Amino acid sequence: MNLLGSGDPIRLGPYRLLGVLGEGGMGKVYLGRDSSGRAAAVKVLRPELAHDEHMSQRFVREAQAAQAVTSTGVARVLGAWTEGGRPWIATEFLAGPTLDDAIEEQGPFDELGVAELACDLARTLQDIHAAGLVHRDLKPSNIVMTSSGPRIIDFGIARPEHGLTLTSTGQIPVTPGYGAPEQVMGQRVGPPGDVFSLGAVLAYAASGERAYQGGHVAAVQYAVVHGQPELSEVPDSIRALIGPCLVKDPAQRPLPQQIATAFAPPPGSKAKAKRVWQLGSLAAEIKRREAAAKQLTTFPAVDDRPAPSRRRFITALAAGGTVLAAGGGGAAWWLLSGDGDPVREAIADEKEAVVARKPWDAKRLTDSQYEKGTAPPPLWGPVEGVNDSSRVWAVHDLVIVPERLGMMGAYSMTDGSRKWGVECPRTFCAAPSDDLIVFVGNEVNPEGELVALDRATGKTKWKASAGALEIIGADSESVYFTSSRNRSSGYFDRLHAFDVASRTMRWSVPFRTEDVSVDGLGAAVGSGRLVVFAVGGKVTAFDTRTGKVAWDLPEQTKAVDSMLPAISEGIVYFGGKTLTARELKSGKEVWSLPAKSEVTKLSGGWGPPAIDGDALYAVDGDVLSRRDKRDGKTDWTFSLGVSGSLLGPPAVQGDTVWAGQMKNHSTGVVAVHKDTGEQAWRYARGDGGLLTMVGTGNRVILVQDGTVTAMPVF
Template sequence: MNPLGPGDPLRLGPYRLVAVLGDGGMGRVYLGRDGTGRAAAVKVLRPELAYDQNMAQRFVREAQVAQAVTSTGVARVLGAWIEAGRPWMATEFLVGPTLEQVIEEHGPFDDLGVQELGAALARTLQDIHSAGLVHRDLKPSNIVMTSSGPRIIDFGIARPEHGLTLTVTGEIPVTPGYGAPEQVLGQRVGPPSDVFSLGAVLAYASSGERVYDGGHVAMVQYQVVHGEPDLSEVTEPIRVLVAPCLAKDPAHRPSPEQIATVMATPPGTKRGAKKAWQLGALAADIKRREAAAKQLISLPGVPTPPAFSRRRLVTALAAGGGTVLAAGGGGVAWWLLSKDGGSGKASKPTEAESTAPPKPWDAKRLKASDYKDGTAPPSLWGPQSGPSLIVIQPLPVRDVVVVQEGDWTLGAYKVTDGTRKWAVECGALAHYVAPSDELLMTVRSLARDGLGKLLALDPATGKERWTAAVNAVDVIAADAESVYFAAATDLIRRDINLLRAFDIPSRTTRWSVPMPVECSSSSLPKAAAGSGRLVLCGQNGKVVTLDARTGEQTWTLPRQAAAFYPIAPAVSEGVVYLGGKSLTARKLKNGDEIWSLPARSEIRKGSGGWGSPTLDGDALYALDGTEISRRDRRDGKVDWTHSLGGDVVPPLYPPVIQGKSVWVQADITGKGGIDVLHKDTGEPAWTYARDDRGDWAMAASGNRVFLVNSGRLAAMPVF
């Protein structure tokens, strides 16, 4: 673990990079955090190799193939892309000792523990194989023991059954003693090769000894192909179970499903529901490591090495007894940081539960006994006066929530009790964005200070950090390094005719182009930035995607939304999700359609169609008229739908997700307000102010939903 160096990137895709986890012959691995605080291991191909376009594309392609594995028993691949010439992939950040470390430090498992381990790993192999992949390098050092069970990591040479994996000259294509005979001989391999590896792993877990060993690699490989496994130290009950897995002929090995069935421990075992990794010294070891990693992940990442405390990182690691920071890999044969180096889709979309450590200011969720369906619980604080009567969406940033106030100022209120923390005069009603937890951006239009300045504030104090006179009218989107804003050549008339990107590190305008969609100062484009793209939807319903580095248009959808009804895009992992005349997922790079669902509600001028979508893990939520549905964002298949009743008038705001609740804002004819639903079923929980016709805006963070309505602000609880 090391701090970032001068040549390291500060951000890739949605991940802010905060430290270097390790280096290998083919690249470097970073610790990254996304906007929610969730950690990931971000692997980047070395520049000299990235220049090979074919290799770079294959790296990303095979990593994206590995995303099909959604099992809870693996370290999942979160995304892969080529950004600014850097091919990268992000995987889950796992904490815990490897199985190899467990055996070395705590000794072999007992028979029941080996059965529990075998059943769990066999189920995970089922998932990997069902996704059309073969792991090809299952071994004790590629299994991380966590409090929830064993996790298979480092798809170092995982590959489609039908395809060729990447290799480099001189590479040993299998770990000696764990690879199947057909792998050693360079023959075509399939799922049975992983079963052979599983047998060798379980024998090691039972005995603490390798079943194939020798003085050098060639001897070990010869024993695998021509010799017999040494099972003399494996207990008899386990020997009977693993011996068939080590058959020379792949056709004679059992399937993972058969292994999982045979090794499933019967109910009522003497230690009850707890597994081997949840008991004794091993459980305590895992907890120590998880606590150390939690401290590590919560350390503030900063973009410059001098401000990054390496001592704090080392101290946190030492506190956990040498925490293992492990990440499952993509489909690349040579991506191993050490010398030795498919279920497919879930039947329902995975709900995202934040893995970020809780913050001191987070609220507690409501328990089932704390509320009753049909009755809204009291607010955590508020409603209280403060926000402008012209409603702009609130913005939670760390321990404050920022709102536009009535006297043309920005105000920040403590999320814990609603106390006003600071206020800054801006001179105009304007939107605001937070490129990071340490920076808040808006527009200042005070005549004495010059019109049209970008204003950078410290969210914690409201103190001005810097300004830039760039003829800004309003901000529309931001990523970690840029803020995108609407500009005008004549600020007196405020006719928006320019779209500009402002580079935050250098504090210069990176590009300026004619505004590519219809808009006005009272009807700005809806926009989202991510994966090197900026996506806008204008009041004419046109969607335009630009290269975030240059401002060049990459693709468009001329009539995606109804006229005068811009729809906010949602961007994640190289895909943009759009509402409008259809609910559609498209590749950010070129606009290719992944899936599309036409709207059932009537499309007419100024209304109709799908509203702005909201993403939550693998789930997508969106309104079509007065019907909200949850869908799998990967293919658009529906999980549940719920009708709000009545007739909707525009706009259809994106739902807000927090905890296990969905908050839906739909202006229904004659009544407005917020419906709260159970996320897992779509069933109603309660309703807020259904008879109030005033505009509403909402945002969520830290187990709270912040509501703005009629000049009032409130923080609501969630379950």
């Protein structure tokens, strides 16, 4: 959010304006709050346009259109003033990601999720059309995902069904790829135009790809008018239902009611307790944003407060921002505050006010609870009996580590007590959800069983013969693993995706990297891509829906060990000869930094990075640095001396970042202030050996010297 400028109003109607959320050709959108503390997005026509008959007519029409629709599927209008002065519209303040943000960050919806989205959007369109209006700009960025369902926003170019477009000749009336053919050609647009847009939206939700694409706007619009939609990545059952929405002839498109019926569950089927926006990481993101937005309504009025002595921005939402119904787009909102301001005092400790505290989170150390240069006592441990391993997993409230004698053990994150253990010949597992842990139960059996355990009890929930050799990752839908036609060779030659819900193979593709053993893969999953980093440095991105190779990058490193990529907001980051950021979908380079250390088969180069908000932490040789993840620019560096004992990425928790360090022939970890790069303390267990760690729940879990230990953070 930007500061109010000299030409910006302080108040409009009952709303005290706090800052500028966004602006466009017609006007500005402000963050406003009434005397009761209710927040609103206030859209105002620019002064120089207030006397323009065309613009005023369009603005008045928007206000009338928004007020005419009473559906629960749209943003409510809280107030409007369209006579004289500066016309404005105040609409409901919606917290939540737009549909395009949700798909970009969480990946495409599954078939049931698309069906639920289709039903709700079709019913909302039915309500809009019943009010005698056509939206005319339905697209993913105009759909906000909330805990109660998708909400359609922005009636900026909505119009009565019988009206003609007010758009001048040559102007594009709608977002390319979502407007109907008749709209592209400037013809009359009725309710079928919104149905076409809905079909394009659902195709994107099901595949993560636009139905109409091109190198420039004209090519996209030509494809809409003359070409056929690209639906190859859309599941067959969904494709059959949205295909009719995208036909060229408006008269042949189905009605919204027919769409809702077609996507509804079969008669007599049991209703599902929760919808796609109430499950998993999408639900968590929506709840986090809604909780942060609710915080705003608890602040006291600031109308009569003197100007603060020191001003600063406080990020009210940790990532992604809050979407505003009145055309705020996907912009983040910020609160302006200063010393002594109750607004600042209410959320100054962003770590506690914004991020929901989990029951197993540890309390962070205060300044008086540790001494600089001296490691504080562990929260618990060291607990003996574990194997030194290149992996340790944090799943919900448990720490999962390989144990001696071929076991896998689950330890309480809060006190280190052992909860359960199972025989596990391999040392890799995956957690498709907080309640399910999957591992390869029998590497000798040629059937290669996948075994799913109840996270809380360790009891077997199901088994499936899959020919699995090693699990490399999982998302909410699938477990990804390798297999080999000759298991005794120790090398894999295929990659698979196993559907957790149906317990069937989604896809199986050849995948062979020369001289790579079963332990030679590091992988990350996100936004419809499985990114695999193999020994020898080849990086390959697979489409999680089909198994097709989306892009690859050969010889990223020479090292004998693979590295874990990191995925954040549609970008994948990985080390090697360069520390690089690439677009997850296409593999296009965003930025890249060559390693200063010598890259050999045994050491050197960039290690795997860790992402924390907008910051990236990584080690190049013996130097730990913090960088801006958006452009790779350096914030600070810290010399580790002699390093190379840690295969995994740095661990970031609280205000600390931890990295492996070799000192006086002793392998340990150093904790550094993540904002300044100043050392806080060093901790070592024993005299060395492989060190593995993971940050979780305001603690850092260390595995070394046959023990597991939980260390506190500040």
